[in-house]
Amino acid sequence: MxxxxxxxxxxxxxxxxxxxxxxxxxxxxxxxxxxxxxxxxxxxxxxxxxxxxxxxxxxxxxxxxxxxxxxxxxxxxxxxxxxxxxxxxxxxxxxxxxxxxxxxxxxxxxxxxxxxxxxxxxxxxxxxxCCVATSEQHVGSDLSAVATALTREGDHWRVRGEKWFVSPGAAADHAIVLCRGDQGPALVLVPRSGLTPVQRWETTGMRSLETVRLRVDARVTDDAVLARPGAGLAAVGQGLMYERLALAAQVLGALDLASVLAITHLKRRKQFGSPLYRHQALRLRMADLCSQILVARRGLYATVVEVSAGGAASVSDTAALKVTVARLGERVTSECAHIFGGRGYVEDQTPLARLWRDFKVGRLGGGSDEMMWELVAAGFRPDHGLYENWIAT
CATH class of the missing domain: 1.10.540.10 (Acyl-CoA dehydrogenase/oxidase, N-terminal domain)
Known part of the structure; x- marks a missing residue:
């Protein structure tokens, strides 16, 4: 190179x-x-x-x-x-x-x-x-409520607690753990010796992700603290931004796979003496789905180009991308599986059933739909001059 x-x-x-x-x-x-x-x-x-x-x-x-x-x-x-x-x-x-x-x-x-x-x-x-461990049994979106404790023990720190939904937790050599110190949430790098998988979740999809419940019990030195107590949530937000962009890109890549398979099936499969493509309802349905994929990809690329050129990495923009693409992924894979008829529901006939169940987690991982919409709403900026120009008061 x-x-x-x-x-x-x-x-x-x-x-x-x-x-x-x-x-x-x-x-x-x-x-x-x-x-x-x-x-x-x-x-x-x-x-x-x-x-x-x-x-x-x-x-x-x-x-x-x-x-x-x-x-x-x-x-x-x-x-x-x-x-x-x-x-x-x-x-x-x-x-x-x-x-x-x-x-x-x-x-x-x-x-x-x-x-x-x-x-x-x-x-x-x-x-x-490496993985990131944030969620807990009673802590989902509200990461400020984490209970995993960070306490001082002489010249070391003790990290102790239990994290849920850690991916890929069982394979990790190191976990970046969100924990609570005396001044608020912190981020600490914990080696495998302080991590014990205690349950592998039987997830509906993403089965090769190996999501686990992880017990954390470790003594670490000051040089393992990535974000001091009180700064942990702000640091996690940075990791989530990159995770959301990558998730959107991976879903869009998989939607290329699903849509090309469905389009090819429309051209090859014959029913009532002609290819499925000749049935207007099916080809227009695919045209609609492919148009939405195209627009979503252009939105992702435009965001990446802007940030790469020195623009601000907007939390609301990345949240909007993530939630929109994740929801689109569920809908597109469902429709593409439908085009295959019964074969679309059989996992050893096409990959569409697996993609469909995999994509559900996209609406949860990296932040639920509702949390993403809250971030988008937090970025709203009213224009009072415009309002008063157009709306009678």
Whole structure:
């Protein structure tokens, strides 16, 4: 590889520009050769394959994604996520994304000690799997209410509590744990020796993500504290922004897979003596779905281009993207499965049933629909002059 080209700004030139095409082809080849063959066994065994993280890291793709300015290269983030979605990787893709976008962004943004920088390098090289542990039994969206305790014990810190819905928790070498100190929530890097998976959740979808309930009991030094007590929630917000963008990109990649399969089926499958495509209701339904996918992708690319060019990373914009794309994903996969008739409901006939159940978690992970809409609403800015010009008072 030559000098690094920022693909976030290259997206503005179109998805067929040479740097974008070259990077996409590299990712697609790696996914096809090394990652996709892992999926069937991992889905059956409900296991996240750490070898997926190893493969991406060894190929240098993680380092390339985080090269550059404060956001790294968001274009490479989007292309990586899209290709994992287009390959139908489901839980494996989401797990890689959580490692790369949520956990690694926090290490890169807040890891100032030799220890945290060493773990960051291991994460980028694919030598260490990292996750973020925030939710608890009685804490979902309200992260300010976490009960996992951070207490001082001599010259160490003690982190003790239990985290729910940690992905990919059982495979993690390190977890970034949101806990409560005397001044409020903090973020602490906890090694595997302080992490005990106590339950693997039998999730409806994303079975290869290996989501677990995780007991945390660790003694760590000052150099493991990423965000001091009181600063933890603000730090988590940064990781969530990258997670939401990557989730939207991965869903859109998977929707390419679903829609192309459905369109091809319309052209090939004959009923009543003619291809399904000849039935107006079906082809117009697909035209509507594909139009919505196109608009959503353009919105994602425009956001990435703006941020890559130095614009502000708006919390409300990324929340809007995430919730809109996640809801679109459920609807599109349901309709595409419907076009296949009975075969669309049989998991060993098409991937559509699996994609459909996988996408439900997109409306929860990274923040529920309602939380995303609250963030969008928080960004509303009234224009009183405009109102008074048009509305009688």
């Amino acid at each position: 030559g000098g690094h080209t920022d693909l976030g700004t290259q997206l503005a030139l179109g998805t067929a520009s040479r740097p974008v095409t070259d990077f996409r082809e590299r990712v697609r080849a790696l996914v096809g050769d090394r990652i996709s063959p892992l999926l069937p066994a991992c889905e059956r065994e409900r296991r996240f394959p750490r070898e997926a993280v190893t493969a991406f890291g060894a190929a240098g793709l993680f380092h390339e994604r985080w090269s550059g300015g404060p956001h790294g290269d968001l274009g490479r983030s989007v292309l990586l996520s899209e290709e994992m979605g287009r390959a139908g990787l489901g839980g494996i893709g989401i797990g890689v994304g959580l490692h790369l976008e949520a956990a690694t962004s926090l290490l890169r943004g807040f890891g100032t000690t030799a220890y945290t920088k060493e773990v960051l390098e291991q994460a980028l090289a694919g030598e260490s799997v």
